[in-house]
Amino acid sequence: MMGQLIWPRAAAIGAGLSTLALAATLVMMHPAPAAARGFNTGSTGGLYYSESGGGTDPGGSYSAVVACSEVANSKFIHLTGGGMATNAEFGEITIVENWPGATLDVDAWQNRVTVEPVVEQDVSLDSFAICTNEQPNVRSKGFSVNAGEVLSTEVDCPAGKPVTSGGWKLPDGSIYETSSSRPFDDADAGKSPDDGWRIRVENRGGAPVNGTAWAVCTNEFNPKYHRGTVPIPGTGQADRVTRCGDKENLLGGGLRGSSATGHEIVGTLAVDRGDANDLPDDGFAGGVDSVSLQDGKLAVYAICK
Numbered sequence: 001m002m003g004q005l006i007w008p009r010a011a012a013i014g015a016g017l018s019t020l021a022l023a024a025t026l027v028m029m030h031p032a033p034a035a036a037r038g039f040n041t042g043s044t045g046g047l048y049y050s051e052s053g054g055g056t057d058p059g060g061s062y063s064a065v066v067a068c069s070e071v072a073n074s075k076f077i078h079l080t081g082g083g084m085a086t087n088a089e090f091g092e093i094t095i096v097e098n099w100p101g102a103t104l105d106v107d108a109w110q111n112r113v114t115v116e117p118v119v120e121q122d123v124s125l126d127s128f129a130i131c132t133n134e135q136p137n138v139r140s141k142g143f144s145v146n147a148g149e150v151l152s153t154e155v156d157c158p159a160g161k162p163v164t165s166g167g168w169k170l171p172d173g174s175i176y177e178t179s180s181s182r183p184f185d186d187a188d189a190g191k192s193p194d195d196g197w198r199i200r201v202e203n204r205g206g207a208p209v210n211g212t213a214w215a216v217c218t219n220e221f222n223p224k225y226h227r228g229t230v231p232i233p234g235t236g237q238a239d240r241v242t243r244c245g246d247k248e249n250l251l252g253g254g255l256r257g258s259s260a261t262g263h264e265i266v267g268t269l270a271v272d273r274g275d276a277n278d279l280p281d282d283g284f285a286g287g288v289d290s291v292s293l294q295d296g297k298l299a300v301y302a303i304c305k
Contacts, residue, residue, distance in 0.1 A: 040278050045249035045305070046132065048076035049270065049279050053085075053126030060115055061096070061172055062123070067108040068131035076131040079138075079216060081165030081252020081303065082109025083268035083284075085126045091289055092119045095178065095265060099167035099214045100138060107131075114172060128270055128280070130165075130251060134220035137161050139196075144210045145176070145203040150260045154184060156196040157217035164223055164303050165252030166197025166215040175205035177264040179288070182254035182301055183225060192225050193301070197254070202261050216252065221305045223251055232257065232288060232296040239287035241271055244304035253284025256299045262292030 041050050052066045064084070069077045079100050086093060097112035109129040137158055145151040157163045163183050170176060180200035183193035197215035228242035244250055250270050257263025267287040270280035284302040 042279050044277050044279050044281055047249055048131040051126055051128040062125050063112040064125045064127035065108050065110045066127045066129035068129055069107050075133045077107055078132050078135045079107055080130045080132050082129040084111040085267055085269045087124045092116050096172055097169045099169045100216050137217040137219055139215045141213050144208050145201050146208050147203055147206050150202045152200045153213050154196050154198045155213050155215035157215055161217035162194035162223050163196055164216050164218045168199045168213050170211040174209045176209055177202045179257040179263040182256045224304045226302040227299055229297050229299045232290050232298050234293045234295050237289050238298045240298055240300040241283050241285045242300040242302040243283035244302050248304035249281045250304050252303045254301045255286030257288045258296040259292045263288045263290050
């Protein structure tokens with residue numbers, strides 16, 4: 001079992017991460033106390049970092065939504081990115097929804113998880129949103145995955161509108177794994193993965209599954225894209241923190257398991273590295289669970305300004 005990512009700044013994982021303070025619970029062996037779930041909220045660098053959460057009983061499902069229009073400073077009413085954290089162990093939940101929108105203005109980040117019936121503890125879920133005062137260009141695309149197949153699908157951003165985040169929405173009751181939710185680079189002249197959002201879903205059930213992929217494209221920022229990798233052991237777990245550059249602020253992030261089958265995303269969240277402002281604006285963390293017998297690689301992307 002991997003090391004724990006714990007709130008407050010009590011632990012780190014992997015070589016070179018000892019100075020990183022993680023801003024929310026990603027995966028824990030045991031439930032965190034109520035006061036330990038979530039992270040500091042507030043504004044910095046023209047952005048506002050907000051969170052909301054709760055929990056559900058074993059065998060159930062739970063949604064958490066963070067609306068930018070509800071933050072303390074009402075000028076930060078639009079979205080650049082978001083994600084989620086849970087106290088569940090690997091294999092105990094499936095992330096059904098991790099996507100940018102619950103209103104017509106797409107000013108919220110929404111998550112939904114289903115919890116396996118064999119889980120013996122209550123499961124917490126925290127969603128976070130990164131908010132701004134400029135309305136983004138949000139794109140979505142429907143898709144269908146046939147039984148037993150793997151599908152990669154892309155949502156393109158308009159020209160000159162670089163991507164800052166994205167996600168997916170799938171129905172409850174589906175048997176599937178989402179192994180990739182990340183920015184991508186198309187065949188344009190630039191080499192940055194700024195052209196849209198790509199997700200990859202494996203349908204392990206006996207019937208087709210319909211879902212929606214999303215991309216949040218900025219009209220305001222010129223993002224920087226940082227990528228870090230870590231090995232995924234066969235039938236094991238892996239997580240990674242990728243940091244923004246000095247004096248940069250996090251806009252969003254994503255991750256990719258290298259295997260099309262057997263890698264499942266279990267957490268995506270913003271992190272604080274213990275600097276002066278104690279806000280989760282310094283990087284992005286992601287984790288996957290692997291049931292593949294083959295070793296793989298996890299890539300985590302931090303999208304910053």
